[in-house]
Amino acid sequence: MTRPISNGLLAVAVLLSACSGGSKQDQPEEKQSMFTGAKNEVKLMTLDPGHFHAALVQKTMYDQIDPTVYIYAPEGEDVQDHLNRIEGFNTRADNPTSWVSEVYTGDDYLEKMLAEKPGNVMMVSGNNAKKTEYIKAAAAAGINIFADKPMAINTADFALLEESFKAAEANDVLLYDIMTERYEITTIIQRELSMIPEVFGQLKDGTAEEPSITKESVHHIFKYVAGNPLKRPDWFFDTEQQGEGMVDVTTHLVDMIQWEAFPEQVLQKSDVEMVSASRWTTELSLDQFQKVTQKDAFPDFLQKDVVDGKLQVYTNGEFTYKLKGKYAKVSVIWDFQAPEGAGDTHYSIMRGSLCDVIIKQGEAENYKPTVYVRATADEGQESFEGNLQQAVSEELASQYPGLELVKLEDKLWTINIPEEYKVGHEAHFAQVTEKYLDFLTQGQLPEWEVPNMITKYYTTTQALEMAKK
Template sequence: MKKLPIIALAAAFLSACSGGNKSTETEEVKPMFTGAKGEVKIMTLDPGHFHAALVQKNMYEQVDPTVYVYAPDGPDVQGHLALINSYNTRAENPTAWEEKVYTGADFLEKMLEEKPGNVMVTAGNNAKKTEYILKTIEAGINVLADKPMIISPEEFPTLERAFKVAEEKGVLLYDIMTERHEITTMLQRELAHIPEVFGTLQSGTEEEPAITKESVHHFFKYVSGSALKRPAWFFDTKQQGEGIVDVTTHLVDLIQWEAFPEVILSKSDVNVLSAKRWTTDLTPEMFEKVTKLTEYPDYLQKDVEDGVLKVYSNGEINYTLKGIHAKASVIWNFQAPEGAGDTHYSIMRGTKCNLIIKQGEEEGYKPQLYIEASPDVDIKEFAGYLYNAVQGLTSNYSGIELEKLTDTTWKLNIPAKFKVGHEAHFGQVTEKYLQYLIDGKLPEWEVPNMIVKYYTTTEGLKAAR
């Protein structure tokens, strides 16, 4: 008789430890998240990049307004808090975040010990990020991470382990792929999977890939209306990563997402053919303008030649994915021309047409989608299919319309309501992640394709070196 309460207590203990992730024959599994108000509690870890703040540019009903920040004391965390404060105090639609900040040297250990939240957000120094991710996952905490999650081939096994542990722990590890929410890219993807318009994706060649994604970025830029101050470590490829494993993460992701939507990929589908890397050179005056520092820190001296800082921020990868030739390239300039900003170029070559995104001077530096019919199609029949396809897409994208430029070329005019801008995409990704938390899982293709994405970028770096 005395043993019965002990058995009952043990059963209750085991049930509690399961965290609702294990099912039994008699009890239906209850999800960890239900969508209830304030049930998601964010912990922000070492926010050294402004992307961490952009996750909080708007409020979410599912997210508790109290956010716990764990970081080393210094300009990185102060800059993060200043951005959050600017959102809280803006005149239009102000947020109401309350930041609880811990800045001890043991900030990582303190977060894992206290665990006041159930989702960790990280965007900052990429040399430390992979360790942050794995240790947080091992502690049974969900992770929403800015790209890139790794910056070197040596870290790839650690990332694979993080995904394996996440599955075992029943938590979600997800990276922030904002460019999937850019409207011209979304419509390029839609049209690429309408056979009457696009045909099928060409195989391409290394000289003329079936898919090309090119991105031009700038070290000096404006974020949320203010000149961005970058930390000095951003220019150290040992901490930020080379361009070929940083911004290229987005480009490789889009190639996978557009060419093979919801298809589970594997590392064996990737064959890196060639890659290259080159530097962007910053004078001391340029460096001071973007960092507010008058001298290069010691850890950057290895990259200084004749007083000029040489940053391996540019890169290109030529590869095949399931036999389709693709090219991803990124360029970093110091500052954009007047009226310009970061730009994107993309082409998908189909058997019936090419789908081209341009963002140059002619487009007013705004992304524009063009449809260019192939020379061998019946142009009258093609035009009919194209207009019907666009009309069909208006059910989800109301107001889009074609404008004929030549007998074989059209541009797709897109209403301003869909052009929300890069900063707003962080909120869109966060909302999608919050739904995944309610679902208790990511789409089945997401994890294997994240692994393939980082395999591609790190193998590209190996080839470039």
């Protein structure tokens, strides 16, 4: 649907689902939220969309979100690519969406949004060089913010992010980042099992060589999104704009460590002790760069990273740290393209005093995330297996019917998960958006969310600082 608009406003069918966060635990309980859950009461504004995640929030529609979304952006390919993705959702044969976009393009896009404020929630997913500044400006203007990760890519951004949370609290709005991986069923099962003492025991302290919890992921520069080859903007390969791998995907991994190892507990910066950190580059040929960006040459701003005709990008990194005395390790690797039939992969292990709960997603698993339970004690195996069976068939299956425990060998089991729970990465955006809408209606986030977001970005930015030394 297209709506004609004057004064530089352009109309295109669009919506952006957004939500946000900012702690309100200090607010009086009787204070009412400005949101009631009513139809169309959430009015979205999308600021400078440059990452495909901005569109994925809109892959579905939400009763609480008005179909008209206000988009403010500089002119260029980023905003047009975003609009094309939304139009694709609107015109698909299966369950099409019906978003309407009102688009303003101009160099003063931020100022224009702040002056007009046609919406009450700002969604931001794009160039990370300015993202934290956008967040701070919106929070100061009393606008709720639903932000794609990362919200900070260096220590200067982190300081600004802390100020943004203070502004959000002062102005009674919610600032929240989009943590889709909390909705991955294998991660949920890993977390739930680790919270059953009869099965998991207690999380080990671990060591630097064998951490108590490890999260590793492999991502790919060229891939398919919503059934189409993903076109990435050229600035995606500039770490001054996108951020290094150390502070990008690792945001999810650190979030899951906090969410699983210390569920619903308030964490502080003082709980973090960095142990080691390293980073290295992914090499791209000009042909590969052209394939994913559709640009003929490396732009001038990337020439600083071109060596012998190939682009060197700091997309990879790993770090080990202690969180409340527990050793944790995070690793992220970017390859150009996955093998045929494969995709992004994830590996995770939580080490308990009774068992390890593991997620693997390799060739043996047909590149599908799979949960394993490996008993670590030599004695009491019959009792352990009984407790594990009960945990899966009763406690977990009460929330997720159909789960099945399968013994593979002595002291090793897997959990079969019905396909209905394997909704995939793109569908997680709708799930986290629905969650954020609930928070808006409640008028607050859980009391641990804001301090833990601060702790998370402190961890990633400190890791980068250490890796650069």
